[in-house]
Amino acid sequence: MKMEIRSETTFLVKPQTPEWKGYLPLSEWDQTSNITHVPIIYFFKPSRDLDGLIESLTDSLSRVLVPFYPMAGRLRWAEGSRLLLECNSAGVEFTVAKSNCGLDQLGDCTPCPEYKWLVPEVDNSRPIWDLPLLLVKVVVFKCGGFTLSYSMSHAIVDGLSAGHFVSEWARMARGEPLKIPPYFDRDVLASPAGRNGLHSLYLKGPMVAEFVPPPLLLGQTDSVEEQKNETTLFMLKLTKSQVDRLKNKANQLPPTNGCPYTRYECVAGHMWRCVTKARKHEPDQLTTLLVSVDFRNKMRPPVRPGYFGNAVLDVSAKSYSGDLVSKPLGYAASRIRMVIDKVTSEYVWSMAEYFRQQPDWSLFQDLHPPGSDDGPFYGNPNFGVVSWLTLSMQGQDFGWGKDVFMAPGNHEFDGDTAILEAPDGSGTIIASIGMQVRHVDDFRKYFYEDIL
CATH class of the missing domain: 3.30.559.10 (Chloramphenicol acetyltransferase-like domain)
Structure with a gap:
């Protein structure tokens, strides 16, 4: 009906x-x-x-x-x-x-x-x-x-x-x-210098590299043709045992800083490898993974609970597709760890100062409504995984019992994904994935086969 x-x-x-x-x-x-x-x-x-x-x-x-x-x-x-x-x-x-x-x-x-x-x-x-x-x-x-x-x-x-x-x-x-x-x-969120009007002390040129446009498919000069392909939104689940298996695989090669890779780093790295395989990239294809980093606890001093606003910075992990699919999962996780670790107080202040120096912020603003044909393009050869694993979104009770399911509304951009915990407390992770229809079957295949 x-x-x-x-x-x-x-x-x-x-x-x-x-x-x-x-x-x-x-x-x-x-x-x-x-x-x-x-x-x-x-x-x-x-x-x-x-x-x-x-x-x-x-x-x-x-x-x-x-x-x-x-x-x-x-x-x-x-x-x-x-x-x-x-x-x-x-x-x-x-x-x-x-x-x-x-x-x-x-x-x-x-x-x-x-x-x-x-x-x-x-x-x-x-x-x-x-x-x-x-x-x-x-x-x-x-x-x-x-x-x-x-x-x-x-x-x-x-x-x-x-x-x-x-x-x-x-x-x-x-x-x-x-x-x-x-x-x-x-x-x-302001730097000590910024609070005293000395903003320029935190302007560091290398930070501008974050705004280099993401790579395109080899042989293409723009993303117009890729945007014409039909996309869909679907969900896949990873049980706690499957997540643990990914963590064990990723940590077979010890991380450089000695701390085991997190759930996010392992699952996001796994998904990045799977989508690269599903899209059948050439080995020398450059691909990026967009990572959104909550920097509240990375500031010095940390931002105390209750701050109401945005405290997230997008960074991009990069790799050649050939390296990504031929090397162990720990390689993908290490690329993600590297860009997360560079987000420090100084990095955040420097980026803020870079923005402050720009005469026109429209270059850094995405005004497209979700689902629009001319919306943001994170897709082939790029990917993005936003973590909702630590957000207090689920399990809301307005007096009629807790929600049985919570999800993003429809957003069908190619490569725009989020991962969240299942509401049953089992440790299962749900991945909400926007992707071109022609790649879905192969992605689903690698998503589960590559865990074994």
């Missing part, structure tokens, strides 16, 4: 009490890279009567928006494609809908075409000053289950901050007090 959405109603939810109004500075990390809305979806199976569900969700949302007041604001453009955050209590867009089918008709809740009906639609034709930073959608199914999804502006939060907001919202919906208050002081 085809899914139908009916009785759809949209309204604004504003902070319960007036909060500070004015312009909140945004950091260089808020204003560069992906600054579009990112969709997330939660699935909840029937646990008790849904009476009062919407009232509870909207009431708790209005209360959590008091300490998290920037989420109810709006962005503004400034000179040089800089963004300003106006805290004006304009509100969060909230949509309620009903579906004619049951959750069981979505199978195991993994990505499917029906997702587009379940996540809030972000109208990017609206001027930025009119576009909510957070859009929420609740769809109630005839079985009594429901989905709660949101699209949140990446210009305001990264994954850790998004998880912080949702966790506190769920706590308030359960009648519990705020656990970790947010704070918005961007100076905690």
Whole structure:
């Protein structure tokens, strides 16, 4: 049966009490890279009567928006494609809908075409000053289950901050007090010299290399032809024993710094090798793996809990495809370890200073909405693996029991992937993978065969 959405109603939810109004500075990390809305979806199976569900969700949302007041604001453009955050209590867009089918008709809740009906639609034709930073959608199914999804502006939060907001919202919906208050002081990311107006002390030329365009397929002068290929989104799972096997394989050659490779380094390295094989690269094809590094604990001193904003830096591991597929898994993990280790306080400050010196930040901003034909291209011969392994996204309970599944909304860019833990606590890792359809079967084959 085809899914139908009916009785759809949209309204604004504003902070319960007036909060500070004015312009909140945004950091260089808020204003560069992906600054579009990112969709997330939660699935909840029937646990008790849904009476009062919407009232509870909207009431708790209005209360959590008091300490998290920037989420109810709006962005503004400034000179040089800089963004300003106006805290004006304009509100969060909230949509309620009903579906004619049951959750069981979505199978195991993994990505499917029906997702587009379940996540809030972000109208990017609206001027930025009119576009909510957070859009929420609740769809109630005839079985009594429901989905709660949101699209949140990446210009305001990264994954850790998004998880912080949702966790506190769920706590308030359960009648519990705020656990970790947010704070918005961007100076905690500034260098000591920067705080004293001596920014140029941290301008280091070699950091500019991070903005060299990623390599293209051999024989091609652009990525237009690759972008024309059909893509899809699918999920694969690795059990804890499979992950342990990958870790053992990767650590057969001791890492240079003596610390065993992490789950992320091993799984991301494994996926990088598999996609390189599936794409049948020439040995001398250069390929990069995009790695997003949360630098909160890499700063000196570390950023204390509750910082609400972006504190993630993208770095690129590089290798020739021939080396990647012919050498042991530890080689791929070592390439990833190398770029993660170079992210230090000094590196972050230097990159911030590099941005600060640029007259136009539009060169570093991705404004394309998820799913658009002209969106970002991480694909062949490149790949990206974002870790959600340490985010507090899953296991949210808004008073109707914990979610049974959580996933990114549909994003079908070739090579744009995320890994997250299964919600059952078994140690299973779920990989959400965007890829060209023609490479999926080979990737799936290598994904499991290469573990043996």
